[in-house]
Amino acid sequence: MSLFILFTTFVFLVLCTVPVAISLAIATLITILSAGNLSVEFLVSSMINSLDSFPIMAVPFFILAGEIMGRGGISQRLVNFSHSLVKNITGGFAIASILTCMLFAAISGSGPATVAAVGGIMIPAMIKYGYDKYFATAVVTAAGAIGVMIPPSIPMVMYGVAASTSIGDLFIAGIFPGILVTLCLIIWSYIYAKHKGYKGSDEPFSFSQVFKEFKNAQLALFIPVIILGGIYGGIFTPTEASVVAVVYGLIISLFVYKEITVKDLPAIFTKSILTSVIVLIIVASATAFGKYLSIEQIPTQVANAMLAFSESKIVFITLMVALLLLVGCFMETIAAIIILTPLLVPVSTVFGFHPVHTGVIMVVSLAIGFITPPLGLNLFVGASVAGISVDKLSKAIIPFFISMIVALFLIIYLPFLSLSMI
Amino acid sequence: NNKQSQTSDSASCESSPKTLRFSMSSNNKHPIFSGASKFKELVEQSTDITVNIFPSAQLGDDRASIEMLQLGTLDIAIPSTGPLANFSSAFNVFDLPFMFQSEAVADDVLRSNFAGTMLNILKDKQLIGLDFWENGFRHLTNSTRAVNTIDDVSGLKIRTMESALHLDAWQALGATPTPMAFKELFTALQQGTVDGQENPYPNIALNNLYEVQEYLTDTGHVYTPLVLLFSAKTWSTLSVSEQVALREAAKEAGDYQRKVNREMNKQSLAQLNDHMTITTLPLAERKKFQQATLPVLEKYKDVIGENIVTQFQQAIKTAEMNDL
Amino acid sequence: MLDWINKHLENVIAIVLFVVMTIAVFTQILTRTFDYSLSWTEELARYCLIWLVFIGTSLAVIHQQHINIDVISKRLNESEKKVLAVIAQAIFFAFSLVILFYSTQMVMDLYRLEQHSPALGLPMWIVYLACPVGFALTAFRLLQQIVITVETTKTEMDK
Numbered sequence: 001m002s003l004f005i006l007f008t009t010f011v012f013l014v015l016c017t018v019p020v021a022i023s024l025a026i027a028t029l030i031t032i033l034s035a036g037n038l039s040v041e042f043l044v045s046s047m048i049n050s051l052d053s054f055p056i057m058a059v060p061f062f063i064l065a066g067e068i069m070g071r072g073g074i075s076q077r078l079v080n081f082s083h084s085l086v087k088n089i090t091g092g093f094a095i096a097s098i099l100t101c102m103l104f105a106a107i108s109g110s111g112p113a114t115v116a117a118v119g120g121i122m123i124p125a126m127i128k129y130g131y132d133k134y135f136a137t138a139v140v141t142a143a144g145a146i147g148v149m150i151p152p153s154i155p156m157v158m159y160g161v162a163a164s165t166s167i168g169d170l171f172i173a174g175i176f177p178g179i180l181v182t183l184c185l186i187i188w189s190y191i192y193a194k195h196k197g198y199k200g201s202d203e204p205f206s207f208s209q210v211f212k213e214f215k216n217a218q219l220a221l222f223i224p225v226i227i228l229g230g231i232y233g234g235i236f237t238p239t240e241a242s243v244v245a246v247v248y249g250l251i252i253s254l255f256v257y258k259e260i261t262v263k264d265l266p267a268i269f270t271k272s273i274l275t276s277v278i279v280l281i282i283v284a285s286a287t288a289f290g291k292y293l294s295i296e297q298i299p300t301q302v303a304n305a306m307l308a309f310s311e312s313k314i315v316f317i318t319l320m321v322a323l324l325l326l327v328g329c330f331m332e333t334i335a336a337i338i339i340l341t342p343l344l345v346p347v348s349t350v351f352g353f354h355p356v357h358t359g360v361i362m363v364v365s366l367a368i369g370f371i372t373p374p375l376g377l378n379l380f381v382g383a384s385v386a387g388i389s390v391d392k393l394s395k396a397i398i399p400f401f402i403s404m405i406v407a408l409f410l411i412i413y414l415p416f417l418s419l420s421m422i
Numbered sequence: 423n424n425k426q427s428q429t430s431d432s433a434s435c436e437s438s439p440k441t442l443r444f445s446m447s448s449n450n451k452h453p454i455f456s457g458a459s460k461f462k463e464l465v466e467q468s469t470d471i472t473v474n475i476f477p478s479a480q481l482g483d484d485r486a487s488i489e490m491l492q493l494g495t496l497d498i499a500i501p502s503t504g505p506l507a508n509f510s511s512a513f514n515v516f517d518l519p520f521m522f523q524s525e526a527v528a529d530d531v532l533r534s535n536f537a538g539t540m541l542n543i544l545k546d547k548q549l550i551g552l553d554f555w556e557n558g559f560r561h562l563t564n565s566t567r568a569v570n571t572i573d574d575v576s577g578l579k580i581r582t583m584e585s586a587l588h589l590d591a592w593q594a595l596g597a598t599p600t601p602m603a604f605k606e607l608f609t610a611l612q613q614g615t616v617d618g619q620e621n622p623y624p625n626i627a628l629n630n631l632y633e634v635q636e637y638l639t640d641t642g643h644v645y646t647p648l649v650l651l652f653s654a655k656t657w658s659t660l661s662v663s664e665q666v667a668l669r670e671a672a673k674e675a676g677d678y679q680r681k682v683n684r685e686m687n688k689q690s691l692a693q694l695n696d697h698m699t700i701t702t703l704p705l706a707e708r709k710k711f712q713q714a715t716l717p718v719l720e721k722y723k724d725v726i727g728e729n730i731v732t733q734f735q736q737a738i739k740t741a742e743m744n745d746l
Numbered sequence: 747m748l749d750w751i752n753k754h755l756e757n758v759i760a761i762v763l764f765v766v767m768t769i770a771v772f773t774q775i776l777t778r779t780f781d782y783s784l785s786w787t788e789e790l791a792r793y794c795l796i797w798l799v800f801i802g803t804s805l806a807v808i809h810q811q812h813i814n815i816d817v818i819s820k821r822l823n824e825s826e827k828k829v830l831a832v833i834a835q836a837i838f839f840a841f842s843l844v845i846l847f848y849s850t851q852m853v854m855d856l857y858r859l860e861q862h863s864p865a866l867g868l869p870m871w872i873v874y875l876a877c878p879v880g881f882a883l884t885a886f887r888l889l890q891q892i893v894i895t896v897e898t899t900k901t902e903m904d905k
């Protein structure tokens with residue numbers, strides 16, 4: 001009953017154009033009050049405590065870094081350089097965006113942060129070179145999900161602890177599946193680009209132009225070097241890397257390229273604050289909502305009911321993926337992993353799945369949840385970075401969703417993709 | 423609902439059936455979960471209360487859980503004394519380094535009058551402390567070198583909890599302590615952002631830290647107790663007989679939890695031994711560690727309250743005498 | 747003066763918070779690199795973020811940036827859209843008042859209970875104050891917008 005109240009209230013409010021974050025919070029509030037077993041303070045303290053987390057800070061900082069690079073001329077140089085490289089390839093910019101997300105995944109353990117950082121640069125670039133803006137946004141929104149598949153990845157750390165499996169193995173196991181998802185997204189982008197005729201420029205590829213743009217973009221291209229070097233050299237954590245990007249971006253933009261002055265900074269900060277806040281306030285109410293689901297033990301009940309049906313390996317894995325995709329629609333990844341891992345892993349082991357393989361399947365399935373409405377953080381970041389509506393983006397992302405499901409099934413049926421290197 | 427009908431039959435029973443939420447930050451493989459499950463079992467046997475356990479900080483970490491107890495949005499929690507010190511600074515006393523020499527001494531102290539005094543302090547904070555359980559002795563791991571002497575600690579970047587006292591203690595030992603969110607610790611250790619960390623054996627094993635750490639030294643620098651806490655708001659809704667039953671269950675489950683924790687300590691150490699180089703700190707060297715941290719004790723006397731520190735030292739002395 | 751506050755209050759506070767966050771985390775990296783660690787940088791950044799989000803909620807109301815789904819509203823005509831917008835704002839407004847009421851009580855509870863933050867030793871009620879302050883501002887901004895929408899509709903209808 002409480003579940004019914006929760007979802008009908010949520011859907012009703014969202015349709016009334018009440019903001020998503022507030023709809024979630026009100027739905028949770030009304031359910032709490034009607035069930036009478038919790039107080040309003042629960043909602044408030046859950047919302048505040050969900051923001052009291054250091055890793056979450058990567059989201060606003062990467063959004064800020066993206067904004068600084070955009071206005072400060074860094075992005076333009078990066079875009080010019082990649083244009084000189086991919087201009088003759090069908091869908092070149094989309095492919096470059098997806099590959100950038102994959103590289104960025106080695107820095108960030110967060111889907112939304114990946115969308116923010118890469119989207120801030122690549123979405124405007126794709127639109128500029130004639131791509132449909134919904135497709136352009138969908139490309140980065142979907143590819144951002146790769147952020148948690150390739151190490152470092154906080155969801156994998158959480159899974160390793162919950163399942164008593166090697167985190168090091170999980171990190172390695174995520175690499176090929178991450179690349180596979182990347183490939184599937186590239187294939188769809190290529191097909192779409194071919195269909196739409198995004199065949200790129202007619203001017204011939206020229207090494208001298210590449211070299212010229214490379215020289216122009218030198219300092220900008222140094223950003224990934226600094227960030228990757230800093231993380232893998234043990235100077236800062238992936239979360240702290242976001243601040244390094246901000247500071248480096250500021251220095252280059254203000255003092256080297258001189259395309260912005262201190263006077264431009266308030267506007268840059270305001271824009272970044274707005275983009276960050278509207279996503280983080282959704283994170284806050286989604287966490288409260290997720291905690292309420294945990295208290296009512298709803299994910300546990302659904303998982304147990306589902307496990308009772310699982311007679312064969314195929315039925316089990318199909319139900320497991322369905323459950324994870326469903327949970328990914330409504331719950332935050334880490335919370336889902338913490339609650340579901342102890343339930344799913346023992347059963348999956350009985351059906352012959354290696355715990356590392358199960359972990360990869362779980363993380364990829366939940367990562368797909370980043371792009372599924374109603375609660376898809378990547379969708380919200382993507383929509384607000386590009387300034388388009390969430391429902392239009394949700395439609396544009398369907399083919400990418402299908403590509404990722406195809407990748408997921410390959411990952412499930414080809415265990416060696418995950419297990420060959422461990 | 424079966425229980426509900428049973429209760430309404432017995433008119434003598436003044437209480438109504440209740441479901442209590444029990445939050446803990448470790449996962450369901452940790453000895454704390456075994457203790458919590460025992461508590462649940464005992465409570466459900468002797469009363470009409472149902473206890474639901476929420477492991478893995480699903481409802482919030484230790485600090486958040488204590489706060490939720492105060493606000494009445496949670497019923498039971500089992501935090502370490504560390505986070506509790508943010509609510510009542512007297513609880514810093516347990517974070518003073520090198521106070522307990524053995525588990526036996528800890529057991530005596532944590533069931534002494536002193537323990538009762540400490541639990542009583544919490545009443546003003548809307549918290550009912552039922553009993554002390556055990557997280558245990560904390561030990562140092564790192565990936566730089568085997569720590570045999572105090573000089574080996576020098577310059578190591580060690581992740582500590584976000585507590586000024588812990589930071590001061592490690593600084594006094596010559597290390598560079600760095601507070602860091604636990605979620606980021608694994609990656610930070612792997613990349614070498616920090617060299618080491620300190621935790622009880624089961625926590626090191628259950629969080630897979632041996633994958634990214636090479637050396638372990640049995641520093642045992644701090645013994646961390648846990649406190650089984652009730653929300654005062656919930657507590658006041660319980661009947662006297664229920665309260666008595668809960669106190670008894672807390673003690674019995676506490677004994678059981680200690681037993682499981684110590685078995686787990688051995689198992690974890692054996693598991694860690696397969697992956698890491700384990701160093702035993704010689705007694706003379708331990709004395710040097712202790713000496714080095716004495717200024718920290720002086721510094722925190724005022725924060726904790728001089729008489730609490732004195733009582734604590736007295737209780738330890740008495741326990742050590744009993745042990746001989 | 748009042749006009750300046752009306753225009754810039756949330757924006758200025760939010761920018762200051764974001765700048766402090768950036769400086770805190772960058773200081774943390776620098777000091778650790780030079781083998782000296784501050785205990786409070788991470789905590790300061792986290793608490794600034796909490797304030798930033800709640801103050802930002804109001805800022806996002808001013809700029810009408812909160813994410814919503816317009817499946818229904820895009821099928822409506824202009825005046826129907828306006829009615830729906832006012833209804834949505836009113837619901838948001840009512841919610842803000844409820845949260846304002848309860849979070850104020852919570853802050854008072856926490857004030858009495860004297861919890862301090864681990865690193866800065868900051869009273870925790872100051873952190874939680876973000877919620878009532880943020881929602882008070884949000885409620886005020888929503889009221890402003892409702893009044894404006896209703897008045898412009900009135901003048902349009904008068905014409």
Ligand code: NA
Pocket residue numbers: 104105106107108109110146147148149150151152153
């Ligand atoms: Na990653």
Ligand code: NA
Pocket residue numbers: 328329330368369370371372373374375376377
């Ligand atoms: Na989703």
